[in-house]
Amino acid sequence: MKTDILYGKEGLTVDLPDNxxxxxxxxxxxxxxxxxxxxxxxxxxxxxxxxxxxxxxxxTVAIVISDITRPTPNHILVPFLIKELEHIPxxxxxxxxxxxxxxxxxxxxxxEMLGEWVVDNIRIINNQCHNKETLVNLGKSKxxxxxxxxxxxxxxxxxIVTGFIEPHFFAGFSGGPKGIMPGIAGIETIxxxxxxxxxxxxxxxxxxxxxxxxxxxxxxxNRMCKxxxxxxxxxxxxxxxxxxxxxxxxxxxxxxxxFAKEHAxxxxxxxxxxxxxxxxxxxLDQNLYQAVKGxxxxxxxxxxxxxxxxxxxxxxxxxxxxxxxxIFDFADTPQELLDLINDPEFEMFDQWQVQKQAVIQVxxxxxxxxxxxxxxxxxxxxxxxxxxxxxxKDLKAKYGPDMTVAVLPLGPLTIPYVEEEAIxx
Numbered sequence: 390m391k392t393d394i395l396y397g398k399e400g401l402t403v404d405l406p407d408n409x410x411x412x413x414x415x416x417x418x419x420x421x422x423x424x425x426x427x428x429x430x431x432x433x434x435x436x437x438x439x440x441x442x443x444x445x446x447x448x449t450v451a452i453v454i455s456d457i458t459r460p461t462p463n464h465i466l467v468p469f470l471i472k473e474l475e476h477i478p479x480x481x482x483x484x485x486x487x488x489x490x491x492x493x494x495x496x497x498x499x500x501e502m503l504g505e506w507v508v509d510n511i512r513i514i515n516n517q518c519h520n521k522e523t524l525v526n527l528g529k530s531k532x533x534x535x536x537x538x539x540x541x542x543x544x545x546x547x548x549i550v551t552g553f554i555e556p557h558f559f560a561g562f563s564g565g566p567k568g569i570m571p572g573i574a575g576i577e578t579i580x581x582x583x584x585x586x587x588x589x590x591x592x593x594x595x596x597x598x599x600x601x602x603x604x605x606x607x608x609x610x611n612r613m614c615k616x617x618x619x620x621x622x623x624x625x626x627x628x629x630x631x632x633x634x635x636x637x638x639x640x641x642x643x644x645x646x647x648f649a650k651e652h653a654x655x656x657x658x659x660x661x662x663x664x665x666x667x668x669x670x671x672x673l674d675q676n677l678y679q680a681v682k683g684x685x686x687x688x689x690x691x692x693x694x695x696x697x698x699x700x701x702x703x704x705x706x707x708x709x710x711x712x713x714x715x716i717f718d719f720a721d722t723p724q725e726l727l728d729l730i731n732d733p734e735f736e737m738f739d740q741w742q743v744q745k746q747a748v749i750q751v752x753x754x755x756x757x758x759x760x761x762x763x764x765x766x767x768x769x770x771x772x773x774x775x776x777x778x779x780x781x782k783d784l785k786a787k788y789g790p791d792m793t794v795a796v797l798p799l800g801p802l803t804i805p806y807v808e809e810e811a812i813x814x
Contacts, residue, residue, distance in 0.1 A: 394798040395626065395670030397702035401758075403777050405665065406785075409794040412690075414803045415652040419629035426633045427469045430620070434636030435644060440618055444547045446476045449483070451545035453568050453616070454552075456488045457498050457672055458679055460628045461553045464504045466620055470549060471511065483541050484513040487572025490579055490738050492710045514541060518576040527613045530581065532606050536613055537575025543614050550616040554623050554634065554645040556653050556804045558685040558745065559593040560603040564621045565642030566611040574610070576738060582606055583741035585731050589748075595689065596650055596804045598643075611638060621645050623652075626799050654804045657795070660692040662788040663781065667700050667800040674701035674800075676708040677761065677769060678739070681746045683800035688749045690795055690805045696754040696784050698777055699800075703759040707769065712739040717769055723750035726770075746770075756780055 390407045393400055420426040431440040444450060452470060455461045467484065471477075484503070486494055493515040499508045507513075516539050517523045524537040525544070542548060554564035571579045582603065587593060592601050619641050623632045634645035668674035668683035680701035687697040707714040716737060720726045726747040730740050746769075749755060756774045757766045766773035774780040785792045797803050 392796055392798060394665070394667040394700055394796070395674075395800065396667055396700045397674065397704065398671045400670065401667075401700055403665065403700070405796060406781065406792075406794050409665075409796050410661070411796050411798065412655050412657070412803055412805050413797075413799055414655070417625050417631040417652060419625060419627070419631060420633070423465060423630055424469065426630065427466070428473070430633040430635035431469075431473050434618070434641070435634065436637030436640040437618070440635070441473055441476070443617060444474055444477060448477065448546035449481045449544075450474060450477055450547045450549065451483050451485055451542045453485045453487050453542060453548070453550045453573055454502070455568060455572065456486050456491050457494055457502055458491060458675060459553065459563075460624060460669075460672055461551065462622065462624075462628070462630060463502045463551065465630070466551045466622070467503055467507055470551075470620065471507070479510050480512075482511050483545065484511055485539055485542055485573055486513065486515045487568055488516045488518070489571045489574070490518055490576065490711060492708070516573045518574065518579060521575065524575045530578070530606065530609060532581055532587075532602075532609075534578055534581035536610050537578050538569065538610070538614055539573035542569070542573055547618075548614070548616045549618045549620065550638070551620045554621050554642070554649045555802055556595050556649065558595055558682050558801065559588055559741075560607065561594070561596055561598040561601045562646040562649060564645060565619060565638060566607040569616060570607040570610040578610070580736060580738055583738070584736070585740070585744060588741045588744050589731070595686065596654060598646060608639065623649050626802065650804075653802060654806065657690050657805055657807050660690050660807055661695065661793045661795040662692055663696045663698065663784055663792060663794045664691045664797065665698045665700075665777065665781075665794065666797040669800045669802050671702065671704070674703065675705040677701065677703050677706075677757070677759070677765075678708060678711070678713045678742050680757070680759075681742050681749075683797070684749050684755055685745055686797055686801040686803060686805065688752060690807060691753045693752055696756065697749070698756045698758065698774065698780060700758040700777065703761050706761070707765060712737050713742055714769065716740060716743045723747040723770055727751065
């Protein structure tokens, strides 16, 4: 059974066993007219008055975007916002790239993300989480850290956050307040948001917004310096806009999450011996760090002792920035990594991704099909595969002729779950 899965920019066709169980979200059609949908949303937003009536001609306006690891259609959303706010001089705008702890984007990448006109005419900055001169301390979080956010954002007269809403492996859903925290936060705040206790909480999981500590913290920090307007979208597998959610941050985001949950959740009767997954293709599968999300989606429905095969191109490597790759040098097994990260004395940014990966690996084997070298994959305590079909044949010898296989062609755009284990309310 030939199945297309999202991989890089071109996709990948895999020949799977005929009895494989395909798990996909409802593939909604794109909106008929993107500009009309955006205009309707901006002029009739959720929980507030029309966008352009809220902004004075003399205001400075900060627009926060998600970075290149997210498929947010910034090239559509940002030009629309600038046009809708045409009474604002171009020099009064600043676009803040919500990198979190990720690397800066280059000019070429900004052109890819935003279009050349925006890059040539509007001021654009990368958030600098380590540089306190570019941050403002807003006080103390109830979660125990100082709260630092981007200075240009805090000092703007009017603040807009953009993004897209999809299932998220520890925050429940992306988009909304997450664009601000951790998108444009300082490293101290981000480290608390991603510490072992927060990430290890069983309520910090796919699709769960009830008592999720990550959502509680991001919403608390957003209230300290709240965006005046949210513009989020949902996307289909072709990365086309399927719906627009705009207006008051929390109310609009809640409506967007409810819509995404309705179309992205998939109930399974039981777990599977093998789960083949992707990481939703480019730009989400640019590196192995991001690919942990696809592994985590598969983890929801793979049997203990089972196997996950993830296809993630990893065109940007492990990546070669940050500490993700370095942390594996501190231990010899996934369990040792978990023990290390759970030690209150240990703190290193990117540990949250390694923690999530190690939890998965303690439960199941993980094979990686990518452009990485075998040595890179093995150094990350994972198993390389150059031939998914052959790996499936090898696993059949291990699990027997009745081996059960599930496939997540869109990876973490789907929330599979087993009924009796579901946390999602």
